[in-house]
Amino acid sequence: MSLAFLYNVASCIAYALVSAAYGSLYYVERRRGYLFVALIFLAYTIDIVLLFMYEFVPEFAMQFEGARNAYPMFHTAYNMVVILLYRLVLGSLLSRRFSPIEGFFWAVCMMVAWASGASSVETVALWREFLFARLLALWVIGYGACCLVAELQHMSRWRWVFSLVLVLVYALGETATYLDFFGQANGGGFASPRKAPVEVMALCFTVAAYVFLAHHRRMRNAKLAESLVPWIAREYGLTKREEVLLSLLEKGASNKEIAEQEYISVNTVKTHISNVYAKLGVSSRDELAQKLREELRGRKRAGF
Known part of the structure; x- marks a missing residue:
């Protein structure tokens, strides 16, 4: 049994358990932040299952490549939804909701990125998707950093620390994704569906999520x-x-x-x-x- 196989199985179980745990917390406490975290890890679970099938089931890999070429907009939509979920989690931690202006900005970026997938020129579609997806990711990072500075003296220590971890890990993951994109663009060839920066970021968030669960349990018991x-x-x-x-x-x-x-x-x-x-x-x-x-x-x- 290969290490890659064990890694995929372990990751799938870890992501699914976190998703179920935060879904249960949302059911009990009705805090939307828990729902958004559960949805993020549900997306991670789906992603790792698809990667597992892609790498170990050749027939699925062929169908996956065909579907990705035929419907590139679904991949764009998935990326946008994940970025939006990060913004919603951060907003819940920092008690900041969407303003009308920010909502309009997100709507425009998401519509343009979605429309870019319909372009007949593959290079143009790829660059537009990358540009607007990264623009929203940079917005999440910048917005989070500004809010952390503003809330330094007002938030509880645990919430501020977890918000900082979210922003820092996400920023590092986006930096690595940015470098990886240009490395692939310069090197040519079709990109593998497995993105090491994304998986490292997901694992870091998984550790942070389990730490928060342990802290939440300790506080609840107290x-x-x-x-x-x-x-x-x-x-x-x-x-x-x-x-x-x-x-x-x-x-x-x-x-x-x-x-x-x-x-x-x-x-x-x-x-x-x-x-x-x-x-x-x-x-x-x-x-x-x-x-x-x-x-x-x-x-x-x-x-x-």
Whole structure:
């Protein structure tokens, strides 16, 4: 089994899993940025599947070349949609929507690039498509850089860092694509459908997407843990004093620390803790910790 085969399979699985994960996040949280990320990785998945079939199924490669020559506009449309999705993801991270002027600019560039595919002169069509596609890509990079500078003091650190990664990796990928295009133009010959700069960029975004998922899960767990004590207090009928003590117990405070913080005696603390144990059906701190973990897992499964 060749390395190329394993690479294609691994990439396809990774892209599909990211697409499914962000699609699930969109379904739960209804944030459009997650939907746009899911669509980008869906496009990556389709692309890697086509490349896999192109390289390992000779009959498909012949049909693919014929279709690409007969319908070049579909390739143009695919590139434009991917660039647009990057802009939408960046806009979601930076909380920036399309203005009417920017929308008009995108519409004009996309229509001209699409129309260029109908040109009878192949060289003219190729250069027009490249020009307007790269123009929109440069717009995404420049727009993102300007917004990052403007939002440096206003955005959360994680969102700003992920936005910066998006812009930097995309800019490097576009630079490599630009150089690759001119190398092929000068060297002649038909371009291979596999573009190394695009795949490197996709892999970088995949790593960033998984890192963000891990961060999102960690933040979600922290929020669930913060809201767990009030929820348990309501469910098990704890008093306000017992709720405060449960919160301190959850953080690992000792009886003496609780007494000092709440300005009550150690004996009073022990009495309240005994009441908490009785209501929750536990008899020790270890059992309480286990009870809290079980309740947290239950809230996650319930979709809280």
